[in-house]
Amino acid sequence: MKRLxxxxxxxxxxxxxxxxxxxxxxxATESENFNPGEMILHHIGDSHEWHWFTLGETHVTTxxxxxxxxxxxxxxVFSSHELAEGKVHEGLKLEHEHLVSTDGAKVYDFSITKxxxxxxxxxxxxxxxxxxxxxxxxxxxxxxxxxxxSFFEPLIIFIRDEVAKKSIGPKYERYMPYLxxxxxxxxxxxxxxxxxxxxxLTGNIAVTLTLAAITLLITLFSSNKNYWAHIxxxxxxxxxxxxxMIPVELIGVVVKPFSLMVRLFANITAGHIVTxxxxxxxxxxxxxxxxxxxxxxxxFIFFLxxxxxxxxxxxxxxxTAMYIGGAVEDHHDADYQIGGGDGAAPAQAx
Amino acid sequence: xxxxTPEIGLIFWQVVIFLIVVLLLRAxxxxxxxSSLKERESSIEGALRMADxxxxxxxxxxxxxxxxxxEARMERDRILKEATTMSNQFIEQAxxxxxxxxxxxxxxxxxxxxNEKNAALAEVKNTAAQLSIDIAERILRRELTxxxxxxxxxxxxxxxxxxx
Numbered sequence: 001m002k003r004l005x006x007x008x009x010x011x012x013x014x015x016x017x018x019x020x021x022x023x024x025x026x027x028a029t030e031s032e033n034f035n036p037g038e039m040i041l042h043h044i045g046d047s048h049e050w051h052w053f054t055l056g057e058t059h060v061t062t063x064x065x066x067x068x069x070x071x072x073x074x075x076x077v078f079s080s081h082e083l084a085e086g087k088v089h090e091g092l093k094l095e096h097e098h099l100v101s102t103d104g105a106k107v108y109d110f111s112i113t114k115x116x117x118x119x120x121x122x123x124x125x126x127x128x129x130x131x132x133x134x135x136x137x138x139x140x141x142x143x144x145x146x147x148x149x150s151f152f153e154p155l156i157i158f159i160r161d162e163v164a165k166k167s168i169g170p171k172y173e174r175y176m177p178y179l180x181x182x183x184x185x186x187x188x189x190x191x192x193x194x195x196x197x198x199x200x201l202t203g204n205i206a207v208t209l210t211l212a213a214i215t216l217l218i219t220l221f222s223s224n225k226n227y228w229a230h231i232x233x234x235x236x237x238x239x240x241x242x243x244x245m246i247p248v249e250l251i252g253v254v255v256k257p258f259s260l261m262v263r264l265f266a267n268i269t270a271g272h273i274v275t276x277x278x279x280x281x282x283x284x285x286x287x288x289x290x291x292x293x294x295x296x297x298x299x300f301i302f303f304l305x306x307x308x309x310x311x312x313x314x315x316x317x318x319x320t321a322m323y324i325g326g327a328v329e330d331h332h333d334a335d336y337q338i339g340g341g342d343g344a345a346p347a348q349a350x
Numbered sequence: 351x352x353x354x355t356p357e358i359g360l361i362f363w364q365v366v367i368f369l370i371v372v373l374l375l376r377a378x379x380x381x382x383x384x385s386s387l388k389e390r391e392s393s394i395e396g397a398l399r400m401a402d403x404x405x406x407x408x409x410x411x412x413x414x415x416x417x418x419x420x421e422a423r424m425e426r427d428r429i430l431k432e433a434t435t436m437s438n439q440f441i442e443q444a445x446x447x448x449x450x451x452x453x454x455x456x457x458x459x460x461x462x463x464x465n466e467k468n469a470a471l472a473e474v475k476n477t478a479a480q481l482s483i484d485i486a487e488r489i490l491r492r493e494l495t496x497x498x499x500x501x502x503x504x505x506x507x508x509x510x511x512x513x514x
Contacts, residue, residue: 045353046360067359096352110359119363123371130379137386142393156383176384177376185368206356210364269353 036280044200044272046115047097048080052197064117068092068099069108080111115207118199122189130184159183159317167321171328175321178218182211183317190268190309194302202312203268205261212261215320216254223327256323260316267312271305 050062063081070076073091082089083099091102099109112120129148136149145153164172164179189201201207229235231249233242278298282291494500 041353046357098352108358110362112363113360115360116363119360119367123367126371127374127379130375130383134379134382137383142386142390153387157387160384160387173384177380178372180380181368181372181375185371204356204360205354206360207364209356210361210368214365214368265354 034280034283036277036284039280040273040276042097043276044203044269045097046113046199046204048083048094048099048111048113050114050117050197050199064114065112066092066099067110067112069110070101070105072103072105114199115201115204118189118192118201119207122185122192122201125188125192126181126184155183156180163314163318163321167318167325168328169325169330172321174222175218175324178214179317179321182215182320183313186211186264186316187310187313190313191306193268193272194305194309200269200272202264203272205265208261208265211264211316212257215260215323216257218320219257219323219327220253222324224330226329227327256319260319264312264316267308271301271308275301275305 048066049064052060052062054060061084063079063084066076066078066080066083068076076090076092078089083092083094086093088102092099092107093102094100099107099111101107129152133149133152136145136147140146140149144150159180160172160176163183164176168175186202189207192198193200193202231253232246234245234249237245275298278294278301281294282288
């Protein structure tokens with residue numbers, strides 16, 4: 001049943017993506033040439049309204065609320081319909097999906113954009129799904145899981161046993177809520193991004209930046225003296241070399257979450273770009289004959305993206321757990337490959 | 351550059367919403383789920399341990415039963431053996447007693463027979479002596495009626511006395 005649904009989503013996604021450029025080509029033949037780069041960047045970027053599709057001249061769009069703050073004129077809240085097609089409202093207008101003030105003042109844009117709306121949907125979905133799963137446990141107690149509960153239980157156990165216990169060690173329980181939330185948030189958001197009309201939430205640098213920053217903060221706040229000793233007095237390194245080692249280690253502290261941010265962002269964005277590029281081929285060649293090839297490749301990339309969706313969620317969670325594990329570790333045996341490799345039973349007396 | 355420039359609005363919403371989601375899920379989802387999982391795992395572990403213990407107890411019980419059975423078997427054998435010996439002894443005793451009794455009875459019978467025989471012999475002797483005396487008396491009575499013959503007999507007796 002789930003596979004069927006995924007296949008359906010996949011088909012819908014392709015047709016939806018294909019239908020959007022149809023309008024563009026119709027416009028293009030009249031006015032300008034089809035620009036795939038611009039179309040793709042528009043699709044993976046954020047926007048103030050949720051444009052579903054265009055039928056002929058009718059745009060089917062959901063207008064989302066604009067919330068902007070300017071030092072001079074305070075908070076302005078209105079529908080993005082007021083800004084549609086370059087209109088100016090309360091001294092604000094959209095320039096390439098970027099909110100600017102007509103008088104040149106700095107605008108702090110807190111609008112509920114397409115990505116924020118998707119973020120809310122993903123969060124609502126997470127809450128609904130996992131609170132109902134938790135209810136299943138409350139109802140059935142220690143009996144065997146059923147339905148949704150049995151679908152998510154192996155994943156939860158996997159995150160707990162293979163990710164948290166092995167990477168963090170005996171103190172893993174404190175970090176379980178964050179790890180589980182981050183895993184399922186990224187996975188759900190990735191899947192929502194693959195739906196037709198879905199926003200590229202986890203392919204947005206602001207989202208991955210926030211998640212990586214939270215990981216960094218958790219790592220720093222749970223770090224013990226061993227962690228800092230390793231940075232400022234790396235064991236086994238001669239004193240003079242510490243002048244080089246300390247900056248390198250400090251850069252490492254920031255680079256780890258930075259890599260988390262870039263990895264998730266790049267993987268999801270790349271998938272979207274590749275899918276859109278294959279679809280664009282039809283309009284670049286202006287030939288319906290290329291469509292089967294485009295669709296075949298698009299389908300292939302789509303299934304790959306389904307895999308990448310859970311894979312990237314797993315990688316983000318695993319690396320987060322490993323960074324936290326490095327910060328809470330009691331001893332440094334693992335660094336020298338002297339035991340401690342098994343995170344499930346580390347930190348025994350030596 | 352647009353796609354690699356983070357926007358303040360999205361960061362703000364992401365921080366706010368994500369933290370709320372983490373807190374809500376921690377309270378209403380992860381804690382109950384993880385504690386239920388732990389509970390279930392410990393109950394399964396407990397059940398397995400109990401099954402193992404029951405198995406061990408069963409084995410011990412079986413071993414005990416076998417020991418009891420072996421003991422019972424030994425006891426039975428012992429009793430049987432004792433009974434056989436005892437019965438053999440009884441039979442032996444009875445046999446000896448019977449033999450002795452028979453011998454005694456035969457001896458008694460022999461004794462009786464001997465006594466009877468002796469008595470009979472004595473009677474026969476007496477009767478024979480009586481008869482001979484009677485016969486001798488009668489002969490003598492007839493002989494002594496004749497005087498010379500009596501003198502002659504006395505003389506012969508006297509002669510015999512002289513020789514002694």
